[in-house]
Amino acid sequence: MKKTPYIKQQLHELLYQALETERGGIKIYQTALSCVQNKDLKTEWQEYLEQTRSHEQQLLTVFEQLSLEPDTMTPGREVVAHIGASLVAAMEMAKAKGDAAAAQLVAGECVVLAETKDHLNWELIGHLAQHGQGDDTAALKTAFDAVEQEEDHHLYHTKGFLRELWLESLGLPAVLPPPEEVKKVESAIGAARAENARDDMLKSAP
Numbered sequence: 001m002k003k004t005p006y007i008k009q010q011l012h013e014l015l016y017q018a019l020e021t022e023r024g025g026i027k028i029y030q031t032a033l034s035c036v037q038n039k040d041l042k043t044e045w046q047e048y049l050e051q052t053r054s055h056e057q058q059l060l061t062v063f064e065q066l067s068l069e070p071d072t073m074t075p076g077r078e079v080v081a082h083i084g085a086s087l088v089a090a091m092e093m094a095k096a097k098g099d100a101a102a103a104q105l106v107a108g109e110c111v112v113l114a115e116t117k118d119h120l121n122w123e124l125i126g127h128l129a130q131h132g133q134g135d136d137t138a139a140l141k142t143a144f145d146a147v148e149q150e151e152d153h154h155l156y157h158t159k160g161f162l163r164e165l166w167l168e169s170l171g172l173p174a175v176l177p178p179p180e181e182v183k184k185v186e187s188a189i190g191a192a193r194a195e196n197a198r199d200d201m202l203k204s205a206p
Contacts, residue, residue: 003133011128011136012068015059016077018121019070021114022056024084028114031091035107037100040177041161045111048158051150058143065139080117087114101169108162115155122151149186156180156191163195175201 029049036042063070087110094106122144129140160180168174179185179194179201 001131003131006128006132006134008134008136011132012066013074013076014121014124014128015062015066015068016072016074017080018118018125019056019059019063020077020080020084021118021121022052022059024081024087025052025114025118026056027088028084028091028110031088032107032111035091035095035100035103037104038161038165038176040181041104041108041158041165044157044161044181048150048154051147051154055147055150058146062139062143066136083117084114105162105165105169108158108165111158112155112162115151115158119151119155122147152186156185156188159191160185160194173202 026049029045029052033042033045033049036045060070062068091103091107091110094103097103125140126144126148129137129144132140157178157180160178161176164174164176164178168176175182175198179198180191182201183190183194183197185191185194
């Protein structure tokens, strides 16, 4: 497969945003854990918090290999930081209202929003590592390979928990833990199949 030279400045921008996303993600998970009520989801998020810390370290290794300054602020990175802080503030606002179930839903939505950006960052890093022609691709591939499966897990499993918790709040039958968790989903295709299987799981529930 022919590889394409990439724009190094824009790769650096992506990496700055990715690092800020991980750092903001640590704060988001810490706050989300103060809102969570479901025991299975709490266990998941505790694991995701530790993995997010590990992903930050993976990126810091890339920064060292590419001779980038980790604290450099770009306009795009400022936006990412603002969004992350806003998600934390949203959870704190929901928690202050005193409705624990509602705060848990808000926390789930904030995690899904944050992980959607996080997942996109790593998807782009992985794509460039595979298709880009340049000196940085080896470092990018090593980092991507280390986190890809965990990033898929974070996004698709939290989306599953959020969907089922919302259904439960609406008074409808819910599958908890969600099908994504039961079937150990780690891809978009797997997530779609798991969601399609939820009706059968409800029928077979005791």
